[in-house]
Amino acid sequence: MKKGYFGQWGGAFIPEVLYETFAGLNHAYEEARADASFWREYTRLMANYSCRPTPLTYAENLSKHFGGARIYIKREDLNHTGAHKLNNVMGQGLLVRRMGKKRVIAETGAGQHGVATATMAARFGLACTIYMGEEDVARQRPNVFWMEKLGATVVPVTDGSRTLKDAINAAFRDWVASMDDTHYVLGTVCGPHPFPEMVAWFQSIIGKEANGQIREQHGRLPARVYACVGGGSNAMGIFQGFLDEPGVELIGVEAGGKGLETGEHASRMVGDLASPGVAQGYKTMFLQDRDGQMLHTHSIAAGLDYVGVSPILADLGEKGRVRFEAATDREVIRALEMTMRTEGIIPALESSHAFVQAFKEAPDLAADEAVIINMSGRGDKDIFTIAHAFDDSSWKEFIIGLAAEYRSSYK
Amino acid sequence: MKLAADIKKRRQDKPVLLMTHLVLGYPSLDVNREVIRQMAENGVDCIELQIPFSEPMADGPVILQANQKALAAGLRVADCFAFAAGVIAEFPRINFLFMTYYNIVFRYGEKAFIRRAAEIGIRGFIVPDLPPEEGETYLQLSQQSGLAPIMFFTPTSSDERMRYVAGRGGGFVYCVARRGVTGQHTVMDANLENYLARCRRATDLPLALGFGISSRQDVAMLEGRADMAVIGTATIRLVDDRGPEAVGPFIAGLLGA
Numbered sequence: 001m002k003k004g005y006f007g008q009w010g011g012a013f014i015p016e017v018l019y020e021t022f023a024g025l026n027h028a029y030e031e032a033r034a035d036a037s038f039w040r041e042y043t044r045l046m047a048n049y050s051c052r053p054t055p056l057t058y059a060e061n062l063s064k065h066f067g068g069a070r071i072y073i074k075r076e077d078l079n080h081t082g083a084h085k086l087n088n089v090m091g092q093g094l095l096v097r098r099m100g101k102k103r104v105i106a107e108t109g110a111g112q113h114g115v116a117t118a119t120m121a122a123r124f125g126l127a128c129t130i131y132m133g134e135e136d137v138a139r140q141r142p143n144v145f146w147m148e149k150l151g152a153t154v155v156p157v158t159d160g161s162r163t164l165k166d167a168i169n170a171a172f173r174d175w176v177a178s179m180d181d182t183h184y185v186l187g188t189v190c191g192p193h194p195f196p197e198m199v200a201w202f203q204s205i206i207g208k209e210a211n212g213q214i215r216e217q218h219g220r221l222p223a224r225v226y227a228c229v230g231g232g233s234n235a236m237g238i239f240q241g242f243l244d245e246p247g248v249e250l251i252g253v254e255a256g257g258k259g260l261e262t263g264e265h266a267s268r269m270v271g272d273l274a275s276p277g278v279a280q281g282y283k284t285m286f287l288q289d290r291d292g293q294m295l296h297t298h299s300i301a302a303g304l305d306y307v308g309v310s311p312i313l314a315d316l317g318e319k320g321r322v323r324f325e326a327a328t329d330r331e332v333i334r335a336l337e338m339t340m341r342t343e344g345i346i347p348a349l350e351s352s353h354a355f356v357q358a359f360k361e362a363p364d365l366a367a368d369e370a371v372i373i374n375m376s377g378r379g380d381k382d383i384f385t386i387a388h389a390f391d392d393s394s395w396k397e398f399i400i401g402l403a404a405e406y407r408s409s410y411k
Numbered sequence: 412m413k414l415a416a417d418i419k420k421r422r423q424d425k426p427v428l429l430m431t432h433l434v435l436g437y438p439s440l441d442v443n444r445e446v447i448r449q450m451a452e453n454g455v456d457c458i459e460l461q462i463p464f465s466e467p468m469a470d471g472p473v474i475l476q477a478n479q480k481a482l483a484a485g486l487r488v489a490d491c492f493a494f495a496a497g498v499i500a501e502f503p504r505i506n507f508l509f510m511t512y513y514n515i516v517f518r519y520g521e522k523a524f525i526r527r528a529a530e531i532g533i534r535g536f537i538v539p540d541l542p543p544e545e546g547e548t549y550l551q552l553s554q555q556s557g558l559a560p561i562m563f564f565t566p567t568s569s570d571e572r573m574r575y576v577a578g579r580g581g582g583f584v585y586c587v588a589r590r591g592v593t594g595q596h597t598v599m600d601a602n603l604e605n606y607l608a609r610c611r612r613a614t615d616l617p618l619a620l621g622f623g624i625s626s627r628q629d630v631a632m633l634e635g636r637a638d639m640a641v642i643g644t645a646t647i648r649l650v651d652d653r654g655p656e657a658v659g660p661f662i663a664g665l666l667g668a
Contacts (some may be wrong), residue, residue: 002544013513013540015469016563017587019572159475165466172468177591179567278514279466281540291488292518293465 004193007318009311012192013281021179022192028099029194033201042091046205049123050080050090054206056213056372061342062359069223069365071358072372073345074210074238083348083377084206084234085116089185091202093120096183103127103182107171109136109164109230110302110350110385111143112377113187118152120185128152131170133163136302142384161296164306168280188231189310192281196311200236207241210372218370224249224361227374228353229324230266230303232310234376239322249323251361252313253353255299256326264298268309269317269324279307284314300329300389301349303377327356333389335359336379348377349386414506414534414559414582418617418638421456427630428639429665430457430619431646432510434474435491436481437463442655444498446646449659451502454666456639459537460498462491462511469539471591473644488515496531508561508582510537516549525552535559535582543579550579561585564610564618566602573613583617583639586610588624607636630665640665 004010014022032038046052055078059071076084089106096104104126108114114130121128130147134156137144147154160166168191175184189196189203214222225242227235229252242248257265260273268274268285277286279294287295287307299305316322327335335355340346347355351374358373365371379386387395412420421428431450433443450458463478463486470478491509499507509528516524516538528536535558541549543562553560559582564573566589577584588603610618620633621641630640642665649657 011545012542013545014542015539016542016576017565017567017590019542019565020567020569159472160465160479169466169468173471173591176469179590276517278517278540279512280468286514288514288518290518292514293482 004197006196006312006315008276009282009284009314010193010196011278011283011311013278013283014192015176017176018179021175024099025183026194028095029198032095032098038094042094042202043205045090045094046087050086051078052205053209053213054078056210056217057345058217059343059345062339063362065342066359066362068363068367069369069371070218070367071362072214072217072222072370074206074372074374076206076234076374076376077347077351077378081112081116081119082381083112083116084203084237085113085187085377086119087205087237088187088199088202088233089113089116089120092183092185092198093124093126096126097124099183101126101181101183103129103178104185105129105131105171105174105178105182106185106187107131107164107167108143108187109133109167109305110382111136111140111147112303114147114152114154115143115150117185117187118147118150121152122150129174130154131157131167131174133161133167134158135162136164136167139302139385142381164302165280165294165308172281188233189236189312190231190280190282190284190308196282199233200240200312203233203237204240206234206237206374207239209241210238211241214370214372221245221248222372223247223365223369224251224358224371225374226251226253226354226358226371228253228301228304228350228376229269229309229313230255230301230306230350231308232313234374236310236312238372238374239316243321250316250321251357252317252322252324253357254324254326255297255301255304255353256328256331257298257300259328260326265326266297266299266305266307267326268307269313270326282308282311284308284311300332301353302385303348303350304353325357327353331356336386345375346379347375348379348382349389351376352379413557415616417506418456418583422617422638426634427637428456429454429630429662430459430639430641431455431662432459432461432641432643434461434463434477434481434647435494436484436486437477437647438480438650439484440490440494442650443494445655446650446658447498447502447505449655450662451505453659453662455505455662457506457508457534459508459510460491460495462488462509462515464512464515466514467512471644473647477647488519492527492531495533499532506534507532508535508537508559509533513538513541513545521549521552525549525556525558529556529558533558535561537561537585539563543576554581559583563587564613566590566606570609570613573610577614577616580616583619584610584614585641586618586620586637588620604636627665627667631667
């Protein structure tokens with residue numbers, strides 16, 4: 001099989017000007033992967049800087065409530081910067097040091113990957129530019145604030161739908177001019193080879209830990225593992241710990257948005273809404289029209305609001321190894337509310353998609369079986385987004401009051 | 412006559428040829444037709460017809476927005492084929508090429524796209540996000556149909572890479588003058604001169620140089636160094652600012668007429 005392909009998906013559809021850059025990146029990545037000391041350095045860094053290994057929490061109250069399988073939650077929210085995104089970013093940061101580059105660029109949707117990249121750049125002393133769709137800049141102001149405070153330059157992208165895919169295009173446009181001293185820290189298991197494979201490798205730290213933790217706490221493997229899927233990096237991270245265990249069912253949960261029938265969603269693998277295509281440097285299932293023009297997507301969770309999906313997941317889905325489901329915005333809010341009240345845990349809107357599907361299925365499993373939900377990130381730092389999603393009136397009053405105070409002090 | 416042979420033949424009479432570019436449907440197909448007429452009447456040799464794509468990763472802001480506006484106005488790939496068939500019949504002296512991104516070809520079906528393009532008289536394809544490693548079927552089908560798959564040289568290409576890439580292409584080689592996306596100006600200096608000399612040594616195919624050429628001086632400097640100057644973003648800006656009728660005098664000026 002051709003390099004960088006997973007079944008019929010993947011590849012490296014890159015402009016010729018990036019050929020040598022990718023040759024260099026492939027070389028650095030393959031060398032690091034073959035060098036056991038690199039992974040040791042990586043796990044040491046993650047233990048010291050980012051609270052790894054993250055816990056696997058037994059959700060006793062939720063398990064009792066649903067009365068079926070024992071529910072465990074893999075706590076990627078306890079990573080530094082509040083999500084699994086840092087795993088990938090710190091790994092690529094170590095690679096950047098090896099390659100001797102001085103500047104990093106990244107795309108970001110919700111801002112988590114941007115904040116993680118800005119954090120890594122601050123830690124490693126690199127210059128940093130983050131591309132973010134203008135619409136997301138407006139929606140995710142707190143993350144923009146942190147990126148700037150961490151020393152990054154945030155560039156609002158005004159092209160196309162002004163969201164994640166447009167930020168990726170803008171980052172590539174920067175890279176084709178700046179590749180001599182700049183590395184593009186792609187945030188997910190998408191894009192041209194080696195990114196899907198490389199990002200999956202860094203994220204595999206989640207699954208490696210979870211496999212050991214569930215054996216220790218539950219005495220055996222789980223029946224099912226749930227993860228939300230935008231690009232697919234947290235899902236690939238945890239799934240890799242169980243891919244070789246045929247008894248463990250893997251479930252990826254996509255953004256059902258306002259319902260698949262409304263066209264306002266980001267479900268690539270559920271139903272037959274997406275079709276094969278090539279864009280942003282790789283081949284996968286895209287939400288596109290008959291001509292191949294990408295469609296508008298929607299999700300309550302900006303991190304899942306994307307037209308493509310990891311080529312590795314497209315392959316695992318096609319082969320039947322991963323089952324895909326979709327959760328609607330409304331279901332997501334209910335699952336988030338229940339998790340907060342029942343366990344005192346606040347998942348991100350993205351992660352809450354995985355909770356929705358686990359809650360649907362847990363009651364049908366036996367009490368001696370276990371399921372793991374990958375909680376890819378925490379929700380409390382997205383207070384503006386979540387408060388908005390809850391349409392919380394006391395929060396609105398607070399914002400109105402604060403705005404009035406700022407306005408009067410401006411005069 | 413195949414594209415490479417036609418270019419070489421034209422070069423016997425002219426020190427440097429001209430290739431221009433337009434985004435189909437921007438600002439409209441009617442304006443496109445008028446622009447092509449002005450180009451044809453003033454000595455253009457090749458025209459790239461860009462079929463718009465929603466994710467034009469290798470293009471700068473001007474062409475990017477032209478893509479978006481054409482799509483927003485409802486342009487379909489079928490409209491592009493119909494329009495191309497019309498202008499090819501109307502301007503037989505021009506070599507027309509399709510420029511687009513691979514997804515457009517892929518969704519249409521590689522075989523069907525190439526067959527249809529050959530039927531209407533397209534001479535070649537420029538697909539910037541399809542490196543030869545990923546384009547085996549496309550390359551084979553194009554060559555079989557007598558169409559030229561245009562390959563790229565860039566300042567970052569090694570001599571070995573240039574020879575490999577040129578061996579898979581046809582028509583001419585599109586030499587990118589510098590790093591970056593379309594629409595930024597480039598100056599002729601020792602680096603560029605060395606680069607063009609490297610390009611020349613790597614292939615017998617004609618060389619076209621693009622990205623940021625916009626004046627008579629730019630074109631004149633290519634004489635003896637490349638076979639064809641590529642004018643991209645400049646004419647789109649010109650049509651935006653001064654309308655299609657400004658294109659003819661601009662082209663004539665580039666050729667020193």
